[in-house]
Amino acid sequence: SQTGTAESFAQEIAREGEDMGFKVRVVDLEETEEDLHGIMLDERTRDADGRSRAVFLMSTYGEGEPTDNAAAFFGVVKGKAGIRTNFPEQEGSRKDDDGGDDDDDGFAEEKKGEGDDDDDDPEAAGGNDDDDDVDPKFFDGMDYLVFGLGNRQYEHFVAMGKLADFCLNKAGANRLAELGIGDDDDDLEADFEKWKDEVMWPLLKARYVGDDVPAEGEKPEVKEKLPACPYVTEYLPKDAAPSEPDVIKAEDMHTSTKHYFTSVDCPVSVVRELRTKEDPGSTVHLEIDISKAGDALRYNTADNLGVLPVNDDSIVESVAKALSLDLDAQFRLKPARDGEEHRHAALFPTPCSVRECLARYCDLTSAPRRSELKLLAAYARDPLDRTALLRMASKEGKAEYKSKIMGAHVGIADIVTKLCPSISMPLEHFVALCPRMLPRYYTISSSSSVHPDSVHITVSLLTAERPDGSIYKGVCSHHLAGMVNSGTVRVFNRD
Ligand SMILES: Cc1cc2nc3c(=O)[nH]c(=O)nc-3n(C[C@H](O)[C@H](O)[C@H](O)COP(=O)(O)OP(=O)(O)OC[C@H]3O[C@@H](n4cnc5c(N)ncnc54)[C@H](O)[C@@H]3O)c2cc1C
Ligand SMILES: Cc1cc2nc3c(=O)[nH]c(=O)nc-3n(C[C@H](O)[C@H](O)[C@H](O)COP(=O)(O)O)c2cc1C
The missing domain is CATH 1.20.990.10 (NADPH-cytochrome p450 Reductase; Chain A, domain 3)
Structure with a gap:
């Protein structure tokens, strides 16, 4: 986050998640600079089944660049994924000449499925397989979701959401759902709420809570007590x-x-x-x-x-x-x-x-x-x-x-x-x-x-x-x- 929107969305997830019984920790990606693996996959973050999970809220700045506090994070995940460019899908699409990914379907964009040729070929995705750092098992054991924040007026719309989603998957994390997308040129908060309430919570609850899946669109109950203050x-x-x-x-x-x-x-x-x-x-x-x-x-x-x-x-x-x-x-x-x-x-x-x-x-x-x-x-x-x-x-x-x-x-x-x-x-x-x-x-x-x-x-x-x-x-x-x-x-x- 550069100006606080992604950060406020993360805090909203934390508040709602704790009300639902999840133990939630909001991590500024800058904190991962020294020990990304330790913060994301430490024993303390894992369940009895040995898995950990993370929701990434990624804003895009510059011309399809990371926010200042996510720059080091991308340095690591791109290395682990063997990717050099910020636009791996675009590179892959060009090579494949499949017309590119220009879906415009509201809050979620169609993604190439796993097993797609480009997905498995770092070269096709602007990758660099000479790099010693490449580690397709780095995020092994982590389930993840990404929501990308951006503005369609920019050429590289939600580039960092797409890049995070792509690299995490390449570096061994398990993608739970397709990338969620929010457009600040329209109604970013509504896009986020729709994704959170219709994709993220039902999925997380179904996966980790089991039989208590909320009905479509159901929102967590608003508590009357004073919110906890940090x-x-x-x-x-x-x-x-x-x-x-x-x-x-x-x-x-x-x-x-x-x-x-x-x-x-x-x-x-x-x-x-x-x-x-x-x-x-x-x-x-x-x-x-x-x-x-x-x-x-x-x-x-x-x-x-x-x-x-x-x-x-x-x-x-x-x-x-x-x-x-x-x-x-x-x-x-x-x-x-x-x-x-x-x-x-x-x-x-x-x-x-x-x-x-x-x-x-x-x-x-x-x-x-x-x-x-x-x-x-x-x-x-x-x-x-x-x-x-x-x-x-x-x-x-x-x-x-x-x-x-x-x-x-x-x-x-x-x-x-x-x-x-x-x-x-x-x-x-x-x-x-x-x-x-x-x-x-x-x-x-x-x-x-x-x-x-x-x-x-x-x-x-x-x-x-x-x-x-x-x-x-x-x-x-x-x-x-x-x-x-x-x-x-x-x-x-x-x-
Ligand atoms: C890279 C960059 C370079 C820039 N360079 C320049 C420059 O050289 N010169 C320049 O003049 N500007 C420049 N700007 C714009 C500048 O940064 C400010 O955005 C601009 O001066 C307005 O700031 P403000 O605090 O006066 O207005 P704000 O108080 O921030 O208001 C901003 C907007 O919100 C609306 N708004 C917010 N709250 C309310 C409210 N309660 N009631 C009514 N309306 C509200 C206003 O209508 C307005 O559209 C630049 C911006 C960027 C990103
Ligand atoms: C200077 C600037 C550059 C931006 N560049 C892009 C971009 O390249 N692609 C994009 O999709 N959105 C871009 N955005 C839009 C932001 O990603 C969007 O407003 C986002 O909600 C900001 O989130 P934050 O408050 O968490 O930083 C840009 C915004 C600004 C102010």
């Missing part, structure tokens, strides 16, 4: 001076939020409107002083500058009020199960104030996913709020969700402050439930040889009208344009 907050004394965040080792940072720890605060020296008064909209030229950032911010022209946005004060304050949080309180966020799996556990730098947490690390304005509405429902004290949230989170409520949440551009802030004000929860539950604030990228327009000490970007201010006539202001573009009387922005270089 974090605890440790508040600093009220009169404590503002504290510097703890120093966190790279391997302890959560992989999808590393930029929270590695970004640098840089002063903005120039903000200039580029459009005339007659011209509708706003586009600004920004110059950011990187003279004190050192090696952390060396750049080349046309690199992409990552900017960590800050939520508007009024939104932060309204959320704090709705949840009865003290904005000035400082806290440290810790894993709830002390001593267990500390690697990659740090979500964002703490100690920090509640204000900093809500302003910088919580995405308060994007439309929540349906699975997040379901989680929010568990915290609503008013049965009407709870019913409305559960209805929109359900399959039947999809149309209502699309119009009232997606179409109306409602964020978590709107839900807890206006739509369902009976929602109440402790900070650590909100942190666990609310999606992380994502960085925004801006293509650097300055020349690094002419301006080694400053980065110039051109920012188009995003403004959208909601159906009720109110105006949505893009979080980051407005944060940047608001730097008129100087100020600092938190940035990193993506390339």
Whole structure:
């Protein structure tokens, strides 16, 4: 996962799986870097029958490339499978001249069956059988399913889902079902739910639970109790001076939020409107002083500058009020199960104030996913709020969700402050439930040889009208344009 969708799907599987009696462990693929075999096929992961099982949720980035945290994983599995290319099926199809795999059947694509010529021939699949690393029994004893996340607008649609599915099979794992596919250009969450509820759970339950297979489309019962929280907050004394965040080792940072720890605060020296008064909209030229950032911010022209946005004060304050949080309180966020799996556990730098947490690390304005509405429902004290949230989170409520949440551009802030004000929860539950604030990228327009000490970007201010006539202001573009009387922005270089 690069931006958290696959990760949130994994957490949803874990929550539902535990409710059904499975013992589920969510593994960030970056964790497999040192000992893939140990993590996936260790004795502790195996049943009495000696088998282990895994569900892979694979997003695709770049031009058919892995996410940063899956790069090392693919290095290993491609080696074990004897595959060099990222597109083995395409290579195989070309050699076979069978017209390629361009099925378009919703959530699952037709795959070549086992025993297919290409499937058994690494050369036909762009493979490399000279490699000593090839091990067709590496994943022996593992049953697996893959769900690929992607966007059909890209040439190499769900390439990493396809590659994982292909390589795991070649390296000895047993494929339980054909690849599931989700399209972010359409309704990715619906694709995932359909696959999860109609393919994955029935299959896993039939195979491992036996006679308790849910009817088609049946969903696990929603529990009324408060969901378990993976974090605890440790508040600093009220009169404590503002504290510097703890120093966190790279391997302890959560992989999808590393930029929270590695970004640098840089002063903005120039903000200039580029459009005339007659011209509708706003586009600004920004110059950011990187003279004190050192090696952390060396750049080349046309690199992409990552900017960590800050939520508007009024939104932060309204959320704090709705949840009865003290904005000035400082806290440290810790894993709830002390001593267990500390690697990659740090979500964002703490100690920090509640204000900093809500302003910088919580995405308060994007439309929540349906699975997040379901989680929010568990915290609503008013049965009407709870019913409305559960209805929109359900399959039947999809149309209502699309119009009232997606179409109306409602964020978590709107839900807890206006739509369902009976929602109440402790900070650590909100942190666990609310999606992380994502960085925004801006293509650097300055020349690094002419301006080694400053980065110039051109920012188009995003403004959208909601159906009720109110105006949505893009979080980051407005944060940047608001730097008129100087100020600092938190940035990193993506390339
Ligand atoms: C590689 C790359 C390079 C880029 N380079 C540039 C560049 O050089 N210049 C540039 O200007 N941009 C660039 N972008 C786009 C930029 O990163 C941001 O996406 C853009 O500035 C909008 O961010 P925002 O935080 O202002 O908007 P956001 O707050 O992220 O809003 C984004 C979208 O969500 C909708 N939305 C979300 N929540 C709500 C809500 N509650 N109500 C209403 N609408 C909502 C908005 O209508 C909008 O469509 C680039 C993007 C990438 C990936
Ligand atoms: C910069 C960028 C590049 C992408 N490249 C591809 C691609 O090559 N193929 C594809 O199917 N999807 C591509 N996608 C879509 C993502 O895979 C999709 O949005 C996915 O849901 C993201 O999941 P994540 O939040 O877990 O990272 C790309 C998305 C972005 C933002």
